[in-house]
Amino acid sequence: MNGNFVYANPTKLYFGDEAQKNLAKALSGFGKKVLFTYGGGSIKHNGVYDDVMASLKAAGKEVIELPGVMSNPTVDKLNEGRRIARENNVDFILAVGGGSVIDYAKAVSVSAWYDGDAWERFWVKQDDPLKGERIIPVGAVLTMAGTGSEMNGGSVITNHAANMKIGKVFGEEVMPKFAVLNPRYTFSLPHRQMVAGIFDTMSHIMEQYFSGDDDSTSDYLAEGLMRSVIASSLVAVKEPENYEARSNLMWSSTWALNTLIGEGKSQDWMVHMIGHAIGAYTNATHGMTLSGISVAYYRHVMKHAIGRFARFARVVWAIPTDGKTDEQLASEGIDALATWIKTIGAASEITSLGVTPDMLEGIADATIILDAGYEKLTRQEIIEILRASL
Ligand code: NZQ
C-alpha cells in the first residue's frame, strides 16, 4: 500500500429489508427538532414517507419538512434550506432520497450557520478546509443506489448561472451519522434511474482503480466490487425486483465510494469532472453523463497504462488471454465495457443527453482538470473526448 493514511468512517449502516425498523432508535441519539428533507415526491408514492414519519413520531421528534430537492441540487435551493434550518434552529437533518437529497442535506449542514456566500466559501474554494463552522448532524434513508453519498463526505451543488457543477468532499464531521439501506426502497426507481445508479457505481470504482501501478489491496477490492456490480446488473435489468441483485447493487454502491478502495491510491476522477461539466450545461442524469464519455476517455488514456487495462480485461471481464498482447487485451477490456453499457441500457453517447457540438468548448472550459490519473488532459484533449462521445 502506498502512502500513509488514516482510515475512519463514522457512518453507522442499517442494511436489509427491515432496516427501517432501526430508524427511530437511530434518531433518538440526536436533538428534538428534525429537518426532514426529500425530493420531488417519489417517497410519497412508495410508502417510504409513511415509514419515516412513523419513526420520527415514535422518536418524539418535532418535524420541519423541506421537500422539493431536485436532481442535481442548486445553489438557490441550498440557500432556501439554509434559511429554513437557521430560522427553525434545527438539531438534525434527515435526508430521505437519492444522492441529490443526501448531498443537499450535507450542504445545508455545513452552511446553514455560515454568514457569507456559501457557494464561494464551500464549493468554489476547494482547498479551504472547515474552520470550526457550526455543523448540523445529518442522517440518511437511501432510496436510490449509486452515489455513495450515504457513507461519504461528498456534496455536489450546481450553479446554473455560472454553468458550474462542483463537488466538495467534506470530512468525517459532515458524513452522515447513520444511513438506513433497505434495498426494497429502490424497487420503485424508474428503470433509467436504476441503470444510471449502476453505471455511477461502476464509474466510482474505475476512477479509483485506474491510477497508480503498484500492487495494492485497494485494487483487489475494487475488482471484486466491479465483478459483483456487473453480475448483479445483468440480473437487475431483466428482473428489477430481484432482491438478491438489488441488495448487492446497494451494498456495492456504498462500498464503491466510502473511501475504502481509494486508500493508498492517487485516484483519477476525470470522467466525473467532465461529467459534471456536461451536467452543468444540460442538467442530464449524473450516471448517464459518465457512461456517455467513459469509453472515449478510457480509449484515450489507455496507452499510458496498458498493463492496468489488460488486467482490467482479464480479471474484471474474464477475457481469455491466449496468445494476446497486453495491447489487444487492454482494448478488448474497453470493448467489453462498451458492450456492457449498451446491454444495461446506459447512455453510449452524449447527444441524447442534450449535448450539441457548439457546447463542447464551454463544457471543456467548465471542466476542472486534475492530475492524478494516467494523464493530465489538456483542454483540447477534453474537446476531442467529448467530440468522440457525440
Ligand atoms: O426527487 P424524487 O422524487 O426523490 O425522485 C428521484 C429523482 O427524480 C428519483 N428517485 C430516487 N429514489 C427513488 C426515486 N424514484 C422512485 N423510487 C425511488 N426509490 O430518482 C431521481 C434521481 O435521484 P437523484 O438523487 O438525483 O440521483 P442520484 O442518487 O444519482 O444523485 C445524483 C446527484 O449526486 C451527485 C450527482 O452529481 C448528482 O448531483 N453525486 C454525489 C456524489 C457524492 N456525494 O459522493 C458522488 C457522485 O459521483 C455524484 O456526483
Ligand code: ZN
Ligand atoms: Zn458519480
